[in-house]
Amino acid sequence: MNFLLILKILFKLIVILLCLILFVIVSILFYPIRYKVKGKIDTENNYINVDGKVSWLYHILNAYFYAKKENKDDLDTEVYLKIFFYKKYFVSSQEKNVIKSESEVDSFEEQLNLNIQTTDDIKTISKSNEKSVFLDIAENEKNVVHEEHSDDRGYVVQAETEKHEEHKNYTETIEDKGVTKNNDEINVSYPKKIVTMLMKFFKKAKSLFIIRKTGLKKQKFKKKKQKKYNKIVGLYKKIVRLYNKIKAIYKDPNFKYTVLFLKVKVIALLKIIFPKRFKGTVEFSLNDPDKTAMITSFFVLFPVFYKKGGGNIYPDFKTNKKYVLADFELKGHFMLFNIIIILLQIWFDKKVMKLYHKIKRVKRA
Known part of the structure; x- marks a missing residue:
C-alpha cells in the first residue's frame, strides 16, 4: 500500500511539472507582446519628447524608454528593463551626467593640488634665495676684512704678485716649445x-x-x-x-524565386509587428518629392495609417525644407507564435534552402 501511495504522489508531481512546462510554453508562444508609444516631434524648434512601454508575460517583463530634447545639444535618453522590482539600465543620460560631474571634480582637485605644489615651491625658492643673500653678504664682509688685513701688510701682496708673474713667464716659455702646462692638465699642440x-x-x-x-x-x-x-x-x-561569387549566386535559377518569397514574408512579418492603432497627425517633408513619395508608399502598405477614425499623415511635396511635425500615439501587439511560423516556412522551403547552401559554398571557396 505504501508503495502505491508513493507512486501516486510521484505521478501527481510529474503531471504538475508537465502542466507547468506546458503553461510556460503556451504563454511564451501565445501571450501577446504589447507596446505603446507616445510622442511629440518638432524638428524646426529642436523639440523631441517620445516615451514608450513594452510588456510581456503577464506584465512580469517590462521595458521602458524615453527620449527628450529641448535644445540642439541636450538629448536625455533612458532605456531600462524591469522584472518584478529589479531594474536593469541599458542607456541612461543621468549616469553619463554623473560621470561627467565626477570627472570635473577630479580635474578641479588636480588643479588645486597643482596650485598647492606651486605655492610650496615658491616658498622653498624664496627661502633658498634668502639664504643665498645672507651667504653673499657674509662672504663680502669676509673679503672686505681680508682686503683690509692684506692692505695693512703690504709685503704679502707684493709676494703674491711676484709669484703670479713668475708663473706667467713659465707658461709662455713652455708654449713656445709646443707644450702648455697647468697645475692639473697637459695639452699637446x-x-x-x-x-x-x-x-x-x-x-x-x-x-x-x-x-x-x-x-x-x-x-x-x-x-x-x-x-x-x-x-x-x-x-x-x-x-x-x-x-564572381555574386555573379554565381545571381545566375542561380532559385535566386529570383527566393527574393520574391522573402519579400512577401518580410511584409507579412511587418504586418504582424506593426501597430494596430494609430492616433494623431504627422506632417513631414524630406526636401525631395521622390523620397517623400517613397515613405508615404511605405505607410500605405499598412491599413492602420489610413483607417477611418485613426490618425492622419500629410506628406509635403512643395517645401524645400526637411522637417517633421508630429503628435501621435501608437498601440500594438503581436505573438511569437506567428513569427515562428513565418520563420519555419522560410526554413522548410526547398528552393530557399538550396540557394542558402550555395551561398555557403561560394563563401568558403
Whole structure:
C-alpha cells in the first residue's frame, strides 16, 4: 500500500511539472507582446519628447524608454528593463551626467593640488634665495676684512704678485716649445700635417656615409612602392572574386524565386509587428518629392495609417525644407507564435534552402 501511495504522489508531481512546462510554453508562444508609444516631434524648434512601454508575460517583463530634447545639444535618453522590482539600465543620460560631474571634480582637485605644489615651491625658492643673500653678504664682509688685513701688510701682496708673474713667464716659455702646462692638465699642440690628414679622412667618411644613407633611402622607397602595388593588386583580386561569387549566386535559377518569397514574408512579418492603432497627425517633408513619395508608399502598405477614425499623415511635396511635425500615439501587439511560423516556412522551403547552401559554398571557396 505504501508503495502505491508513493507512486501516486510521484505521478501527481510529474503531471504538475508537465502542466507547468506546458503553461510556460503556451504563454511564451501565445501571450501577446504589447507596446505603446507616445510622442511629440518638432524638428524646426529642436523639440523631441517620445516615451514608450513594452510588456510581456503577464506584465512580469517590462521595458521602458524615453527620449527628450529641448535644445540642439541636450538629448536625455533612458532605456531600462524591469522584472518584478529589479531594474536593469541599458542607456541612461543621468549616469553619463554623473560621470561627467565626477570627472570635473577630479580635474578641479588636480588643479588645486597643482596650485598647492606651486605655492610650496615658491616658498622653498624664496627661502633658498634668502639664504643665498645672507651667504653673499657674509662672504663680502669676509673679503672686505681680508682686503683690509692684506692692505695693512703690504709685503704679502707684493709676494703674491711676484709669484703670479713668475708663473706667467713659465707658461709662455713652455708654449713656445709646443707644450702648455697647468697645475692639473697637459695639452699637446699637434703638427699641422696630422690635422689636415684627419680633416681629409673625416670628409671622405662623411661623403661615404651620405652615399650610404641615400642608398638606404632609395631601398626604402622601392619597398614602400612594392608594398603599395601589392596592396592594390590584392584589393583588385578580392573585388574580382567577390564579383564572381555574386555573379554565381545571381545566375542561380532559385535566386529570383527566393527574393520574391522573402519579400512577401518580410511584409507579412511587418504586418504582424506593426501597430494596430494609430492616433494623431504627422506632417513631414524630406526636401525631395521622390523620397517623400517613397515613405508615404511605405505607410500605405499598412491599413492602420489610413483607417477611418485613426490618425492622419500629410506628406509635403512643395517645401524645400526637411522637417517633421508630429503628435501621435501608437498601440500594438503581436505573438511569437506567428513569427515562428513565418520563420519555419522560410526554413522548410526547398528552393530557399538550396540557394542558402550555395551561398555557403561560394563563401568558403
